[in-house]
Amino acid sequence: MITRLRPQISPLMIEDLVRNALLEDLGRAGDITTYATISPEKTATAGLNSREQGVVAGLPLAEAAFRLIDPSVRFEVLVADGDTVAPGKAIARVSGNARSVLSAERVALNFLMHLSGVATYAARFAAEIAHTKARVTCTRKTLPGLRAVEKYAVRLGGGSNHRFGLDDAILIKDNHIAVAGGVALAIEAARAYAGHLVKIEVEVDGLDQMREALHARPDVILLDNMGPDLLREAVAINREHHGLQAETYASDTRRVVLEASGNVNLQTIRAIAETGVDYISTSKVTMAAPTLDIGLDIAVF
Structure with missing residues (x-):
């Protein structure tokens, strides 16, 4: 029996998509809310958690969002793209400079939420x-x-x-x-x-x-x-x-x-x-x- 391997996506495509999304979000002056409220030396650890059941998709893009903002930020994957998760399940953990984590948050979640939604809907069909x-x-x-x-x-x-x-x-x-x-x-x-x-x-x-x-x-x-x-x-x-x-x-x-x-x-x-x-x-x-x-x-x- 042939094992069906999970699909992959080109790292080069990921880089371009995420870089453009970050440029769109950060604009001309960067994340001025975070710059105004969080001191540069602060660190943070955060969990990316599913609020509902579904199929995860887009983790490589979420990881790229944090990495492109700050290569020192650590992104720990806890499940794999294609896994089905229950409500409350931790999908990934991110830690590092708090400014970097907060500045990349929305772009990372936008990709992860949208693509996981597509994967989940496809699974229903x-x-x-x-x-x-x-x-x-x-x-x-x-x-x-x-x-x-x-x-x-x-x-x-x-x-x-x-x-x-x-x-x-x-x-x-x-x-x-x-x-x-x-x-x-x-x-x-x-x-x-x-x-x-x-x-x-x-x-x-x-x-x-x-x-x-x-x-x-x-x-x-x-x-x-x-x-x-x-x-x-x-x-x-x-x-x-x-x-x-x-x-x-x-x-x-x-x-x-x-x-x-x-x-x-x-x-x-x-x-x-x-x-x-x-x-x-x-x-x-x-x-x-x-x-x-x-x-x-x-x-x-």
Whole structure:
């Protein structure tokens, strides 16, 4: 059995994101509240504690916030990104110069709370369909500048990543089809253009378009805004097109992968997954995720 390793994120990307966030927060004059109220020699120890249950994500960014303010500040990780924590659980401990700790606090928590919220929300979606072979996947609907780390958080929560941008996979949507002159023509043009490692996906909004797409052999067909009954029919069409038996359909790699999208939320995703589709894409896991409540509590001056 292959062990699924936890996702990682580039340290270089972390550095840029956190540095820009600190510059935004500290502005032109720095943390004038802390400078005015805390003497330079003061030290502090603080705990980063979860106020509610959730999946932790973003610890490397939180650590970077303190390190970039003051390399002498000690950041002790008590859990790992991807761990599920209970209310009151200590996530990390930070100690060092009090001014440094307080100046980095908000940026560290902003990243940690937001990304943990995304991971936690993704985990809720994944749990709803855990009894099926379908996987929930995020989209390009992410906060500007935070796409890579939000997608990292989705994976920590048990979700899957769709394409990261316009440059890493071809997704032919309705407007591309309209301009190109049809589903098959758009797929054929994409195949002639793309390198052999680039996947081609096409969006269809009806079963006739799906049948046309199947004959043009894309890698993935996105079934847009179809209810469970139409999705079940689409799965049956895909199975029959490839001459597969129902019991071997899910594991047969020769067939076209099917992705469902549209009207996906925590109340609808189970019924969608049970139709037999492979992936369910939704912007909800990134754009609608509430933050996870995490606080920084000063323990010792």
